[in-house]
Amino acid sequence: MRQVFVKALCGLAAADERILLLTGDLGYMALEPFRDSFPARFFNVGVAEQNLIGMVTGLAEAGFRPYAYSIATFAALRPFEFIRNGPVLHRLPVRIAGMGMGFTYGHAGPSHHALEDIAALRTLPALTVVIPADSAQASAAMEQTAALPGPVYYSLSKDDRAVVPDLKGRFELGRVQIVREGADVAIVSMGSISTEAVAAALELETYGIQASVAVVSNFNPDPVEDLAGLLGGVPHVISVEAQTLSGGLASLVGVVIASRGLSCRLWPLAVRTSPDGLSGSEADCWRRHGLDRRAIVDCGLSIFGGPARCARASYSGRPSE
Amino acid sequence: MLAGTAKTSITSLTSKRIRQVILQQSKRANVGHIGSCLCVVEILCALYNRVLHIPSAADPDRDRFILSKGHAALALYAVLALKGWLSKSDLESFCADGSLLGVHPEYRVPGIDFSTGSLGHGMSIAAGAALGARLQQSGRRVFCLISDAECNEGSVWEAAMFSAHHRLHNLTVIIDLNGQQALGRTQEVLDIPNLKERWQAFGWRTTEVDGHALDQLSSSLNAQSQPGDAPHVIVARTIFGHGVSYMMAGKALTQTHLSDQPVNWHYLPMSDEEYQLALAELETAG
Numbered sequence: 001m002r003q004v005f006v007k008a009l010c011g012l013a014a015a016d017e018r019i020l021l022l023t024g025d026l027g028y029m030a031l032e033p034f035r036d037s038f039p040a041r042f043f044n045v046g047v048a049e050q051n052l053i054g055m056v057t058g059l060a061e062a063g064f065r066p067y068a069y070s071i072a073t074f075a076a077l078r079p080f081e082f083i084r085n086g087p088v089l090h091r092l093p094v095r096i097a098g099m100g101m102g103f104t105y106g107h108a109g110p111s112h113h114a115l116e117d118i119a120a121l122r123t124l125p126a127l128t129v130v131i132p133a134d135s136a137q138a139s140a141a142m143e144q145t146a147a148l149p150g151p152v153y154y155s156l157s158k159d160d161r162a163v164v165p166d167l168k169g170r171f172e173l174g175r176v177q178i179v180r181e182g183a184d185v186a187i188v189s190m191g192s193i194s195t196e197a198v199a200a201a202l203e204l205e206t207y208g209i210q211a212s213v214a215v216v217s218n219f220n221p222d223p224v225e226d227l228a229g230l231l232g233g234v235p236h237v238i239s240v241e242a243q244t245l246s247g248g249l250a251s252l253v254g255v256v257i258a259s260r261g262l263s264c265r266l267w268p269l270a271v272r273t274s275p276d277g278l279s280g281s282e283a284d285c286w287r288r289h290g291l292d293r294r295a296i297v298d299c300g301l302s303i304f305g306g307p308a309r310c311a312r313a314s315y316s317g318r319p320s321e
Numbered sequence: 322m323l324a325g326t327a328k329t330s331i332t333s334l335t336s337k338r339i340r341q342v343i344l345q346q347s348k349r350a351n352v353g354h355i356g357s358c359l360c361v362v363e364i365l366c367a368l369y370n371r372v373l374h375i376p377s378a379a380d381p382d383r384d385r386f387i388l389s390k391g392h393a394a395l396a397l398y399a400v401l402a403l404k405g406w407l408s409k410s411d412l413e414s415f416c417a418d419g420s421l422l423g424v425h426p427e428y429r430v431p432g433i434d435f436s437t438g439s440l441g442h443g444m445s446i447a448a449g450a451a452l453g454a455r456l457q458q459s460g461r462r463v464f465c466l467i468s469d470a471e472c473n474e475g476s477v478w479e480a481a482m483f484s485a486h487h488r489l490h491n492l493t494v495i496i497d498l499n500g501q502q503a504l505g506r507t508q509e510v511l512d513i514p515n516l517k518e519r520w521q522a523f524g525w526r527t528t529e530v531d532g533h534a535l536d537q538l539s540s541s542l543n544a545q546s547q548p549g550d551a552p553h554v555i556v557a558r559t560i561f562g563h564g565v566s567y568m569m570a571g572k573a574l575t576q577t578h579l580s581d582q583p584v585n586w587h588y589l590p591m592s593d594e595e596y597q598l599a600l601a602e603l604e605t606a607g
Contacts, residue, residue: 020456043452046486051479054445055452058463061435062453063381081439082476086446089436090428 001138001192002030002099003160008142009067010034013041016146020059024052024070026099031069053079056094057086065093065146071105072098072114072155076121087151088124094151101131101155101191102242103285110275113285114155118190119247121153122219128152128173129219133194135160136169137177137217144171157192164194167215174221176230182210185300186230186264189240190216190249193291197240200296209300211238216249227256231264236303238267240296242286245270267299334370334403336362336535340564340603342399342412348596350416354424356562356586358396360499360532361466364557365400367538368464378406378431384461385434385450389443390468390497391425397433398422406432441474443467444494448480451492451552464542466495470502473511478523485524490550493542494525497532499561501583520554532557562586564606565599574598 010033013019021034022043035042045052049070056066068075075098076083087094098117105112122129130145130152132138138156145152166179176188180201189197194215201211214230216223231237231253241249250268257264271289278288286292343358368386375383388397395415402412407422407430414420421427425438434450437443447465454461471477484492502510513519517527528544530537541555561583562568571583575592579585591599 040456045483046479048476048479048483050441050476051445051448051483054442054476054480055449055483057435058446058449058451059453060449061446062450062457064453064456066449082442082445085436085439085442 001132001135001156001160002158004135004139005097005142005154005156006030006033008139010037012142012146013038016065018063018065020064020066022052022056022066022068024049024068024074026070026074049074049078050082053082053086053094053096056096057082057090057092060087060092060094061090065095067095067097069097069099071112072100072117073112075099076114076117076153080120083121083127083151083153084124088126091126091150093149095154096151097154097156099156099158101157102193103282104158104192106282106285107279109279110277113275115242115271115275116244116247117153118155118219119244119251122247125220126150127220129155131155131191131217132157132171133167133189133191133215133217134162134164136163137167137171140169140171141217144173155191159192162192162195164215165198167194171217173218174223176214176216176223176226178212178214178230180211180213182212183234184210185236185238185303186212186214186234187238187240187296188214188216188227188230188249188253191242193240193242193286196286196291196293197296200293200300203293203297204300207301209304211300216252219252222252224256227253228260228262231257231262232260234264236265236267238269238296238299240269240291242289242291243270245272267303269295269299334366334400336366336564337603337607338403339366339396339399341600342402343395344565344591344596344599344603346395346398346412346415348591349413351590352416352424353586353588353590354392354395355589355591356501356568356583357390357468357499358393359565359568360559360561360563361390361393361396361497362563363533363535363538364466364495364497364559365396367535367542369400369404371539372542373464374461375432382459382461385447385463387435387437387443387447387450387463387465388426388433389437389447389465390440390471391437391443394422394424394426397426401430401432404432440468440471441476444477444480447492447494448484448489451484451489452487454491455489462491462493464493464495466497468502469496469498469500469513469516470507470510472496472513472516473502481520481523481525484552488549489552490546490548492552494552494554495542496554496556497559498556499559501561501587503584503587505582505584517556520556524551526551526553527556528553529556529558532559533563565602567595567598
């Protein structure tokens with residue numbers, strides 16, 4: 001969804017002269033359309049993410065709508081405090097695009113795996129956090145959030161071709177998008193790994209298990225009502241995310257279940273290890289962390305008495321190695 | 322209520338009055354950071370009397386001032402109160418429960434452009450503000466006051482590099498060179514000798530002044546620059562606790578177990594005796 005991000009941004013910028021794009025020296029073969037269309041509104045601040053976020057704070061106060069771009073770990077984690085004390089504290093319309101959600105940059109290794117950005121940033125209630133599941137949804141989300149008066153963080157995947165079946169570009173702040181119905185178990189997913197969730201639901205159907213799939217695409221506002229409605233009608237929910245267990249999607253789902261007194265049981269599939277030094281393709285990382293369609297299917301089967309291959313999904317609270 | 326419009330003549334804004342307010346309010350609230358506030362009084366006095374163009378606190382084309390060494394906020398509150406932007410009751414809410422006037426400045430207070438308090442944050446905001454003014458073809462200027470120890474922060478140098486590379490001539494940074502930091506002398510904690518030369522090496526125009534000499538400060542702050550010029554840094558040599566002799570000497574009069582070191586007045590509130598002595602000294606000095 002990288003090309004889509006830039007295309008959508010160019011469209012927005014054509015209609016709004018306040019839009020600027022600042023990059024921390026990243027975006028090769030991606031940001032050029034903006035740079036070439038709006039050269040006076042494009043700035044490469046160099047490899048300096050704290051300054052990147054500080055600068056967009058100063059620019060937004062002056063009346064601009066600046067977008068800051070970098071790889072997600074560098075855009076969100078290095079300058080976390082600058083985000084908190086800058087656009088969030090000042091309630092300024094800064095947009096931060098973190099490229100490479102989850103294991104998008106799998107081969108680049110742990111420094112590039114964005115496993116904590118969403119969990120960290122959703123702790124800031126004044127910051128809208130957007131996690132598109134595919135390109136069409138990314139485009140819709142950018143348009144729908146462009147005019148928000150406060151700051152927005154976009155967690156983006158690089159892949160422009162992946163499509164979540166039946167999502168069809170739907171996006172609404174504070175809502176979940178149901179892409180598949182099923183009464184036995186709900187699968188709630190976040191981000192590009194939603195393609196795995198849908199694939200797993202299709203496979204579970206071959207075992208006679210009807211799984212619904214709901215895509216969560218934003219925090220702040222959290223889609224609490226939609227989740228409560230969905231989870232009030234199923235005995236089990238599997239959450240799926242390429243994000244740390246603490247603070248990510250599973251945390252939201254757990255809070256909704258507990259605070260609403262629902263009897264639905266949560267089976268959280270999330271990243272449970274600290275960076276381990278291993279790299280690999282996105283698919284390989286999903287597999288090793290027990291997040292891919294195979295792991296989701298195994299979890300669904302074990303819930304309903306199949307082979308007990310889903311130890312990962314039961315939460316002991318014990319830190320993994 | 323926070324007023325946000327000037328009601329009194331700026332002729333009431335003198336270094337002595339600012340210091341009196343700092344002492345009164347820090348005593349009333351029983352808080353420290355007094356030494357840090359006292360040493361930037363002339364810098365603020367010069368800025369707000371002779372340099373900053375601020376028709377109103379909400380004017381979008383006003384000059385911007387960022388107090389990046391946010392722990393000196395009381396000195397800024399004193400200035401805003403003496404200018405009439407803060408009422409007496411606002412000022413006396415300093416450090417009260419639920420007040421917007423904390424130890425570090427909050428942008429929701431009229432006259433304060435940005436919240437600060439985390440050292441190393443203000444410079445990059447200032448760089449963005451200066452770039453914004455240029456893009457809007459505005460003649461407004463951006464001033465940022467940082468401390469010498471703040472130059473420990475890498476983010477200061479990130480912003481310094483950007484500002485020099487893009488020739489942000491409308492940006493002026495003032496460094497409060499008081500030689501102190503939270504746990505001792507900068508020379509002992511993390512020495513940064515040749516500060517002026519370091520900034521020169523980063524591509525800045527540099528000036529060094531006596532940070533308590535209003536004329537020197539005003540003239541360097543008002544120095545003309547043209548598009549294409551480098552940004553300007555003013556290294557202002559100051560004395561921690563300036564104006565109160567026992568603070569300048571680092572003596573805690575009523576806590577005799579403490580050794581004499583200026584950093585005491587980074588933290589200590591004043592006893593009654595110390596407060597009376599400080600006020601009397603200000604009065605005598607005229």
